[in-house]
Amino acid sequence: MVEEDKRTFLQIHHSDNVLVALTDLPAGTVVEHEGKSITLANNVAGKHKFTINALAEGDEIHMYGVLVGKASEPIVEGGVITTENVHHAADGFKLGSRKTEWKRPDVSAFANKTFMGYHRSDGSVGTANYWLVIPLVFCENRNINTLKSAMLEKLGFAKPRGYENEVDQLVSMLQTGKSVEEILQADLQMTPEGNAAKKIFANVDGIKFLNHDMGCGGTRSDSDALCGLLAGYITHPNVAGATVLSLGCQHAQASILQDEIKKRDPNFDKPLMILEQQKLGTESRLLHEALKQTFAGLIQVNQQQREPAPLSKLNIGLECGGSDGFSGISANPVLGYLSDILVSLGGSVVLAEFPELCGVEQELSDRCVDEPTALKFMDLMRTYNAKAEADGSGFYANPSPGNIRDGLITDAIKSAGAAKKGGSSPVAAVLDYPEKVTKPGLNLLCTPGSDVESTTAVVGSGSNLVLFTTGLGTPTGNPIAPVVKVSTNTKLYNRMPDIIDFNCGTVIEGEESIEQSAHRMLDYVISVANGEVKPKAVQLGQDDFIPWKRGVSL
Missing domain, CATH: 3.40.50 (Rossmann fold)
Structure with a gap:
């Protein structure tokens, strides 16, 4: 029998009627949840969800405290949810009352910290030059x-690099009569990295x-x-x-x-x-x-030279790509807590990817500082989704095959987890692409969910550093802003160390709280802003830049 405190499964919100497997759980496993014994009807892979009670066709499925789907067929108690038995559904939204009260985090550990940046005449400070x-x-x-x-x-500004040596080896094998099979099985010797010019x-x-x-x-x-x-x-x-x-x-x-x-x-x-x-x-x-x-x-x-600047001069873009079933319970909430710290210090954060805010529109619009801001957000969401639907692909089509394979069955499940990057502070401003951030606090920027297009837009709005969460791994970077890649799970961190900078799998494993991980991450961010640490995307020269054509891109 498995109990919830053994960290093998999790209920994210007290009103949720599905549980998240934190590790692979075989069919027949009995789990104890709030005094109830649930026998798993199927094998449940880690990151996927199973029902607390039996569901009839049409019954609602809730995660993160919001509607994320409906059963398209009966699902037994302890049954795994899949694309075959669940379809996308999300609550509607309308102009509501302002809900801008929030609990500010303790920022005493960072109140007097600074970073070394490039001061510009308009008052902004760069993390690079x-x-x-x-x-x-x-x-x-x-x-x-x-x-x-x-x-x-x-x-x-660049070291000689490439795979010329490997190509020479392949040509040599061809010229000496090696077969296609021998070439495919060959162990090529990597090109040694050249020395950069002064x-x-x-x-x-x-x-x-x-x-x-x-x-x-x-x-x-x-x-x-x-x-x-x-x-x-x-x-x-x-x-x-x-x-x-x-x-x-x-x-x-x-x-x-x-x-x-x-x-x-x-x-x-x-x-x-x-x-x-x-x-x-x-x-x-x-x-x-x-x-x-x-x-x-x-x-x-x-x-120009680096000079001290307060953390209020940081403008951090919040991104995700290659998301998995742990994104919304480890890396994204860590970014959310860090966002709340930065907002409390007077800095700016930018939450984008509007197709990945589907299902949380009511919460975010209620958090807007005033009604015109809320109305702008709702109008952008409705217009964008209507355009997508007119072209045969609404927000419901956002999850990629990789997302679905790793537990993000519907767009609302993906979105509810993605929105956690924005923390809990009020929404100071809503921006339409390619507007610039002019207000401190949480800014919502209308962009596609597509990794590179969205990151390109967030940096164009003024973010001088980007935090990018991933559960599957992605090499996305940007030409002018350091992109810090944050893994949702330790397996990914260990498997792709050449592109991942920071691991939030420690939250899943119970080694750190969300607050502890956020504090560790902000210390890392300061070292990047100082120019002391170069994220992997910078080291690799991952200079991705794709402007958004204002047609449909999810």
Whole structure:
């Protein structure tokens, strides 16, 4: 007989009618829950859920205290819930009364702590100091790549790396008559990492070259949004200056970009070089000018140095990807507690991925500081879902095969756990993509649930560091903001140490409380903000950048 305090299963909320298996439980196992003996009717894999009582077809299923699905067929007591016997369902929502009272966490351990950052003239503080080289239109991607090849290694911003040695080995095996089977079974010797050239600009963390497939040929609203996003990156506290390449005739005009920059920073004073190929003439002249002007800009921003800043200057993006059945009970609540600490200290946090807030709209709208903010959130959620449904795929289609395999059966189950990243503080502001964060506290930003698109948007809104939870593992990073990868379980942390930075599996195993893990994580965040620790995504050069085309992307 298994008892709940043995940490083999968990009831997340007292009103839930399903329990979460914390480890694999075979059919026939008898579990004790609140004086009731439940015999498992099926094998229940860790992270999956089983019923406390028998359910009839149409009965509601509750997790995290909210409706997350309905039984599509009868489910016996102790039966595992699956995509075959449960379908997505969520409560409706309407404008309610304000519920902004909340219990602030004890922040005494962090009240006087600071981080070493780059202070900008607009009052923001960066956790890094990057130069950007970006195209206004996809036509300039090749020129961006040419500049990247010319500059990165020569200026000491990249180590020679690749798999050239492995390719040589494969060619040698082919030339010596090895069979396909022998080649497939060969143990290739890894290419030794080369030595980087001496770094020329010691106070510049890197030059980041971005590519995208937008700027022309799509809708004007998409190109305008692209200009807003790029303006968010140029004015970002982690960016010291930028070089922009424009063809000249595209929808995303330099004038639109400059207007968007002024919206975000009316007194913008960073070095900014905008070069138009159709005005300059030859490609070589464009590239020569880009090289000279970028180099001159780097000389200028290399004079900037890190200085102490209060934690209130941190703006942390809250993301998740490759989620599993433990996300909502370990890593996401830890981020939520950390979020509440930062908000209490006067900092900002950004909760995005609107398709993954389906089912918790009422709670979040009630937590909005005023009715206009609540109405904006509800309107964005309804409009987004209606557009998705019109194209044949509503929020219900959000969970990926990997999510489902690891226990997130419906979008409402996934969403209720994902929302835990936002903690319990009031919602200070609701932003539509690609708006900028201007208020301290919890901000809701409308983005897709797609990992890279959402992370790209959150950083564009001003987040100078991103905390990214994952239960299955994902290498997602960002060009200008350090992305800290947080595992929901220890198995993942041990299996993928090359991409995971921080383990919250300790919460599942009972080694740490959510509060203890959040304190340990915030100490880690400070070390990253200082530039002392480089997260794995930064080490790997995981510079993912995908602007959101405002069509449907879940």
